Structures are given as C-alpha cells and as structure tokens.
Amino acid sequence: xxxxxxxxxxxxxxxxxxxxxxxxxxxxxxxxxxxxxxxxxxxxxxxxxxxxxxxxxxxxxxxxxxxxxxxxxxxxxxxxxxxxxxxxxxxxxxxxxxxxxxxxxxxxxxxxxxxxxxxxxxxxxxxxxxxxxxxxxxxxxxxxxxxxxxxxxxxxxxxxxxxxxxxxxxxxxxxxxxxxxxxxxxxxxxxxxxxxxxxxxxxxxxxxxxxxxxxxxxxxxxxxxxxxxxxxxxxxxxxxxxxxxxxxxxxxxxxxxxxxxx
Ligand SMILES: O=C(O)CCC(=O)C(=O)O
Numbered sequence: 239x240x241x242x243x244x245x246x247x248x249x250x251x252x253x254x255x256x257x258x259x260x261x262x263x264x265x266x267x268x269x270x271x272x273x274x275x276x277x278x279x280x281x282x283x284x285x286x287x288x289x290x291x292x293x294x295x296x297x298x299x300x301x302x303x304x305x306x307x308x309x310x311x312x313x314x315x316x317x318x319x320x321x322x323x324x325x326x327x328x329x330x331x332x333x334x335x336x337x338x339x340x341x342x343x344x345x346x347x348x349x350x351x352x353x354x355x356x357x358x359x360x361x362x363x364x365x366x367x368x369x370x371x372x373x374x375x376x377x378x379x380x381x382x383x384x385x386x387x388x389x390x391x392x393x394x395x396x397x398x399x400x401x402x403x404x405x406x407x408x409x410x411x412x413x414x415x416x417x418x419x420x421x422x423x424x425x426x427x428x429x430x431x432x433x434x435x436x437x438x439x440x441x442x443x444x445x446x447x448x449x450x451x452x453x454x455x456x457x458x459x460x461x462x463x464x465x466x467x468x469x470x471x472x473x474x475x476x477x478x479x480x481x482x483x484x485x486x487x488x489x490x491x492x493x494x495x496x497x498x499x500x
Contacts, residue, residue: 239314239315241319241322246322249323251388251389252388253386253388253390253441253442253444254388254431254442255319255323255439255440256438257437257439258433259433259437260437264497264498265436265498266374266435268306269307269461273335273374276297282480283297283299283480284297284298285297288345293337293344294337295336295345296335297334298332298334298481299481299483300333300334301333302479302483306500307335309500310461312489313497314494315438315494317491319440320368323440324367324467326366326468326469327467327488327489328466328467329466329468329471329483329486329487329488329489330463330464330466330483330489331356331465331466331482332462332480333462333463334462336461337457338382338458339452340381340454340456342451342453344382346448346450346451347448348411348413349414350411350412350413350414350447351412351414351443351444351447352367352369352444352447352464353365353367353444354395354398354400355412356472357395360474360476361473361474362472363473364467365391365394365395366469367470368442368443369463370438370463371431371439371461372460373433373435373437373438373458374435374460374461375457376433376458377431378432380454381454381456381458382450382451382453383430383431383432383449384449385430385448385450386429386431386441386447387423387426387428387429387447388427388429389425389426390426390445390446393446395444396414396418396446397415397418398414414446419446465489468486
C-alpha cells in the first residue's frame, strides 16, 4: 500500500493517519480466534489489571508467540506505510495487545507519550518510531476510545515522571502533569480514534495519548505494533524480550493474503 503525498503531509502535521476498515472482516475474525490462547498465557509478558487480576491489561510480544499476529506485523497494509513514513527499513521494537475489557475491567491510561520509556530505558535515540494501532474490536464513543492530541508530536519529548506498576515490573509509563495536558489540549484539541474493527491508525511515538476506563459491556481490543527505524536501533538491554526486541533485522512485507492463507 502506497501513501499519497497528501497523506504523508497529513501525518507530518497531525502525527497520525487513520484508515477505517483497512483490514477486512475475515482477517479480523482470524485474529480474534487467536485471542483466548494469548490471554490464557501464564508468563510475565501478560500483565493483569490491578483491580481485577482475572482481566488482562496488556499482552506484550504477541508477534513472537502467535503466528497470526506475526503475520499481521508483516502485512503489507501495515508495514509498507510505516516504512514509507519513516523513509527507511524498520524492525518491530515492541508489540502489545490491549483488550480493554468491558464492565469497568479495562482501566484508564494516564496521558503519556510512548517515546520516553523507549528513549530513557531502551536507549532509542530519536523518535523515529511509529505505533501502528490495529482495531480488533469496533472502537466507539462508548467503549472508551484511544484519545490523541493531533500535532502534539511537534512538542518533542515532554517533561514526565516515570510510573511503574505495583510490583515495579511489567510496564512503564511516563506521566505528564495536568498543567502540561491542559496547555497542550487547549492548543491542539483532542481527537478520539473511532472506527469499526479492522481500522488502523499510524501514530507518531511522541503523540500524547490516553484513555478512560471502559464501563461499557463491550471490550475494545487494539493491538499496538511499535516499529522503529533500523538506523535508530536501541542500545540498552535492561528490559525483557517482550518489551525491547533485540532483533534489528529489517522486516519484509508478506503477501497481502498472509492472514487469510493461514
Ligand atoms: O488502549 C488504550 O486504551 C491505551 C493504551 C496506550 O496508551 C498504550 O499502550 O500506549
């Protein structure tokens, strides 16, 4: 898939591009059928919700242990636009699946950029990294969609403080203060990413984003694939394989039927 010049301009301006229904229903149904096995895994790559340990908050590294998600990470509709936007070869730094379960189990995400932990912990030099966000479920106004500040990537690395989960492991976020959020939200506004399952957003790693808890009865799963430019490969190896992939080999797209043919 080739982006037009206008689409590249829009990405540079807003820090994200959104494609409704980029993947079709058959592809999404195949991806959905792999979810129960992923959520039943017992390893440290599966992070539980603090207030409800029966609910998965994040499944890291899905492209490593799920063949269908590995293929998704190499799908030409995902990988080709990422390579075009970064203008070079890429590898997958991190993948994480967020089921955002309903009935309040899927808790909120404080406002953050993805780049700070990549930079400060994993040694990623520049923000040459894109979060491809693939909707596994419909994301609607009532299922607590991902909220982004369009254009906020232009602010660069914001002042933030490191937050770790209760056990001091699992995942790291760098929260910003309310003052910074208010300033930037007044300047840029806030866009909800809304669309049917199969929609895809390509988001710059410095775009400020967050979400509220999901009190609807429906889950709204999104898989986030964070691709980094090969020339920008990380230099630190403190975090585990499922958060900081150390294989920097340039990725090659598969055929467009790579999911359907499985
Ligand atoms: O899916 C969400 O609600 C937010 C997840 C998020 O912000 C992240 O994984 O960086």
